[in-house]
Amino acid sequence: MVGVQVDGARHRADLVVACSGRHTRFLDLLAERGFPAPEMSAVRIDLACGTRVVPRQPDDLTRAVAIEVDDPAQSHRMGRMVPAEGNRWIITLGSFHDDAPPIEPAAYEDFARCLPSPLIADVLARTEALTPVLTYRMPTSRRRHVERLDRTPAGFLVLGDAICSLNPLHAQGMSSAALQAQALGRAIARHGLTSPQLARAFYRQAAKVVDAPWRLAAAADFADPCADGPESVGTGLLNRYLDMVLRACRTSIPVARQTLRVQNLLARLASLMTPAMVVRVLLAARRSPAAATNPADREAGSPVG
Numbered sequence: 001m002v003g004v005q006v007d008g009a010r011h012r013a014d015l016v017v018a019c020s021g022r023h024t025r026f027l028d029l030l031a032e033r034g035f036p037a038p039e040m041s042a043v044r045i046d047l048a049c050g051t052r053v054v055p056r057q058p059d060d061l062t063r064a065v066a067i068e069v070d071d072p073a074q075s076h077r078m079g080r081m082v083p084a085e086g087n088r089w090i091i092t093l094g095s096f097h098d099d100a101p102p103i104e105p106a107a108y109e110d111f112a113r114c115l116p117s118p119l120i121a122d123v124l125a126r127t128e129a130l131t132p133v134l135t136y137r138m139p140t141s142r143r144r145h146v147e148r149l150d151r152t153p154a155g156f157l158v159l160g161d162a163i164c165s166l167n168p169l170h171a172q173g174m175s176s177a178a179l180q181a182q183a184l185g186r187a188i189a190r191h192g193l194t195s196p197q198l199a200r201a202f203y204r205q206a207a208k209v210v211d212a213p214w215r216l217a218a219a220a221d222f223a224d225p226c227a228d229g230p231e232s233v234g235t236g237l238l239n240r241y242l243d244m245v246l247r248a249c250r251t252s253i254p255v256a257r258q259t260l261r262v263q264n265l266l267a268r269l270a271s272l273m274t275p276a277m278v279v280r281v282l283l284a285a286r287r288s289p290a291a292a293t294n295p296a297d298r299e300a301g302s303p304v305g
C-alpha cells in the first residue's frame, strides 16, 4: 500500500489507516488480491431504533444524567433519554428481533408508553419534537479477528468499527475506537511507521482493547434467548454473572459505580470478578427488586420484582 486516492487525486503515504466503519470493503478488496480475510464472529440481534430530539423543559427531571428504561425479562423493548447541549433530550426507542419502533409520532409515543416507566412517554407528550423519528437497524454485532491474520499488507491497517462493531445500545464503540487509536500510537512508537511488523503488533493490541467490550456486549445480547451466534467460551456463565451484576446495580452503589466504569471502558471486566466484588454482587442481587433475565436463575428462586 503506497497511499490513497481521493476525488481522483493521489496522495502518497507511509501508512494508510482505514477507519471506514462497519461496512468497510478494504478487507474484502485485500482478500481479492490474495491476502487472507479475517475470520468473523457475529451475534444476531436484529436491533431497530428510532431516535428523535425534543426540547428539554427547565423542570424536566432536573437531576437526571440519563434515563434508561427497559425490563429484559419481560420485553425486547427499551427506551433511552440522554441530555444534549442547547437544552435538548435525545430520545431513542428500540427493540430487538423484529419489533421496530414506529416513525409516526403518536405511535412512537404509544411505543414509549409500553415501557415499564412512563418517564419518556410523558416527556414526549408535553413537547413538540425538533426532529422526525430517524431510524437505524443493525442485524448483527460483529467482530473481525484481524489479530489472527498471519499475513497483512505493509503500510495498511484497519481500526475502529472495521474491526469490531458492537450493538450501539451498549454505547462502547467510540471508546473502543479511541483506545484502539491509543494502542496504534504505542505500536508506532515501538515499531516505527513503516515497519512490516506494525500491523500485526497493532492488531494484537487492538484485540485486547476489543475483547472486553465484545464479551460484555455479547454477554448482554445473549441474555436474550432470541440472540443467535457462536457464544465465546464462558459466555453462558459470564451472562449469568453479569445478569446478577446488573440486578445488583439496583441496590449497591459500589457495584453500580464499578459496573459503569467497566461499561465505559475505564476499568477492566476482571474488576467485577474480584472475590470482594463477587460477594457484594451476590448479596446485592438477592436484595434487588429487578427480575433475573436468565431462566435458570429465575427457576432457582432469584427474586422477581
Ligand SMILES: Cc1cc2nc3c(=O)[nH]c(=O)nc-3n(C[C@H](O)[C@H](O)[C@H](O)COP(=O)(O)OP(=O)(O)OC[C@H]3O[C@@H](n4cnc5c(N)ncnc54)[C@H](O)[C@@H]3O)c2cc1C
Pocket (backbone or CB within 6 Å): 019, 020, 021, 022, 024, 049, 136, 159, 160, 161, 162, 166, 168, 169, 170, 171, 172, 173, 174, 175, 176, 177
Ligand atoms: C445509532 C448508533 C448509536 C451509537 N451510539 C453510540 C454511543 O452512544 N456511544 C458510543 O461509544 N458509540 C456509539 N455508537 C457506535 C459508534 O458510532 C461507532 O463505534 C464509531 O463511530 C466507530 O467509528 P469508526 O471511525 O470506526 O467508524 P464510523 O464512525 O462508522 O466512520 C466511518 C466513516 O468512513 C466513511 N467511509 C466508509 N467507506 C469509505 C470510503 N471507501 N472512502 C471514504 N470514506 C468512507 C463512512 O462514510 C463514515 O463516515 C453508535 C452507533 C450507532 C449506529
